[in-house]
Amino acid sequence: METFDEVWHAIADENVDALPSDVDWNAIGEEFRPRAAEVRSNAELRILLESMLARLGRSHYGIIPGDLAEADDAAAPPPDNQHDDRAHVGDVHQHADGSTHRDDEPTGGSGDLGVWFRRVERSIRTVNPRPDGPAAAAGIQAGWELVAINGHRVHVPIDDLEPIERSLLFSPPKPGDAMRRYHAEHAAASRPLCDPGETQLLTLRDSEGVERQIPITAVSAGGEIVEFGNLPPLEARVETRLITPDEFAVAGLGDVQPPKRIGLIAFNIWMLPTGSAIDDAVDRYRDADAIILDLRGNPGGVGGLAMGIGGHFLSDPDSLGRMTNRGGAIDFRVNPRRVTTDGRRVEPYAGPLVILIDPLTASTSEIFAAGLQELGRATVIGQTSAGAALPSIARRLPNGDVLQMAVADFMTPKGNRIEGRGVTPDVEVTLTAELLRREPDPTLAAALRSILAGYAPASRRSTTPPPQSASGG
Numbered sequence: 001m002e003t004f005d006e007v008w009h010a011i012a013d014e015n016v017d018a019l020p021s022d023v024d025w026n027a028i029g030e031e032f033r034p035r036a037a038e039v040r041s042n043a044e045l046r047i048l049l050e051s052m053l054a055r056l057g058r059s060h061y062g063i064i065p066g067d068l069a070e071a072d073d074a075a076a077p078p079p080d081n082q083h084d085d086r087a088h089v090g091d092v093h094q095h096a097d098g099s100t101h102r103d104d105e106p107t108g109g110s111g112d113l114g115v116w117f118r119r120v121e122r123s124i125r126t127v128n129p130r131p132d133g134p135a136a137a138a139g140i141q142a143g144w145e146l147v148a149i150n151g152h153r154v155h156v157p158i159d160d161l162e163p164i165e166r167s168l169l170f171s172p173p174k175p176g177d178a179m180r181r182y183h184a185e186h187a188a189a190s191r192p193l194c195d196p197g198e199t200q201l202l203t204l205r206d207s208e209g210v211e212r213q214i215p216i217t218a219v220s221a222g223g224e225i226v227e228f229g230n231l232p233p234l235e236a237r238v239e240t241r242l243i244t245p246d247e248f249a250v251a252g253l254g255d256v257q258p259p260k261r262i263g264l265i266a267f268n269i270w271m272l273p274t275g276s277a278i279d280d281a282v283d284r285y286r287d288a289d290a291i292i293l294d295l296r297g298n299p300g301g302v303g304g305l306a307m308g309i310g311g312h313f314l315s316d317p318d319s320l321g322r323m324t325n326r327g328g329a330i331d332f333r334v335n336p337r338r339v340t341t342d343g344r345r346v347e348p349y350a351g352p353l354v355i356l357i358d359p360l361t362a363s364t365s366e367i368f369a370a371g372l373q374e375l376g377r378a379t380v381i382g383q384t385s386a387g388a389a390l391p392s393i394a395r396r397l398p399n400g401d402v403l404q405m406a407v408a409d410f411m412t413p414k415g416n417r418i419e420g421r422g423v424t425p426d427v428e429v430t431l432t433a434e435l436l437r438r439e440p441d442p443t444l445a446a447a448l449r450s451i452l453a454g455y456a457p458a459s460r461r462s463t464t465p466p467p468q469s470a471s472g473g
Helices: 002-014 025-036 042-054 066-074 163-167 176-189 245-250 272-284 304-310 364-374 433-438 442-453
Strands: 062-064 092-094 100-102 116-120 123-127 145-149 199-205 211-217 224-226 234-236 238-242 262-267 290-294 318-325 328-334 353-357 379-382 392-396 402-406 409-411
Touching: 002 025, 002 042, 002 392, 002 402, 025 042, 042 062, 116 176, 123 145, 123 433, 224 272, 238 272, 245 442, 262 272, 262 442, 272 304, 290 442, 304 318, 304 328, 304 364, 318 364, 328 364, 353 364, 353 442, 364 379, 379 442, 433 442
Parallel strands: 262 290, 290 353, 353 379
Antiparallel strands: 062 402, 092 100, 116 123, 145 199, 199 211, 224 234, 238 262, 318 328, 318 409, 392 402
8 A cells, every 4th residue: 555655646746737637646546546455466556556557648657567677776786866775695706806796796887798688589698799899709699598697597587467467457558568678678688787807607508509608807898987867877988980891791781882881870878978979970971871870778868969969960950859848848959060070161961871779779869769760861770769768757666666757748750759659660670599690780780781772872862861661680
């Protein structure tokens, strides 16, 4: 009953002004509270609360199960206004400098293993081992299944409800689905959390089904430490390079002539240091045949940067969308960038633009991708994004679950909501173990094929890239 009352009062006390006009929250509370007195488990209570929140008809209102929330907490230190009172059994880890720490000691977790971990076919698998990273040096290949870390079997986070639970809820889509999926994806991606210089023993099942025990030492990603809100310090990183001949070959494009210059710009968060680095990268690739912006795993950041970066790719003023809250509205207005950082006059980049997304692409990254997609300026490739575009608060409940509650609303240029739905790619790439055996980074390979399929010589380029109809890897 404590948990029920806290959820009801959170909406009534902090968000009632933002509720739809046809919602009588008092009446809803009177209807559901007697049912709360009859539940006999957290699972039953979760069903009840999700059903009550579904009456709002809004996304980003949902209950995150306690086990998913704890798994996500384990992937990053708690914000500085919270504390983590969970008990741990401490395993000792050896650092390169000879020092040690136990699992119950906090770690920044900013080390880079040179490989991504993603949920694939109800398992956690390796994606895109970078040729120059620790994973590739240790012989790890794409598509291998993560089985254990330091001898402890990994738990694959599952975001779906059991069929019997789902059958008791109102018709989908259900408000909590997107956030539950995001937390599960984040927990899986962050499983081998470690600091630079820390060595962990990974047990991986290779493509032949053989389990291998591989020690791997994290390195520094080389980013700039930044702070944002009450999040822990983060390393802001930007990677800029040209697509290599090997990457063209893996995508089946090794015989394309003449060779194409395609610039890749990847960054992990929208913060001021990344903004200036992206400006420099766009200047460097102004004569490229295409540009790929990689927003996979990017959770967002400073929303205003989306407008500045968008100006590199739009030749006329336009809007990426509009966010409203109780205090007013923000129009994500984009003006063309016609002057470089060093003062030279230029025109916005008009060549083909591709944006890569995945289930960990969230917030500002979703606003940016959806806006340029609807304006016809970018082709979006990958997997549906997180559907977590809105600022929100997360409150730990007495029963251990977490209430997620939005504090604003956002509409795309065409009046669509991406909250709770995510950005749908123009070209969807479904990651499978079999596909990863053929292509270490299927999403990038699909982007290259998409660009080459619609390639036009520089003299005939239009601002809007050609429509894409390809699907799959």
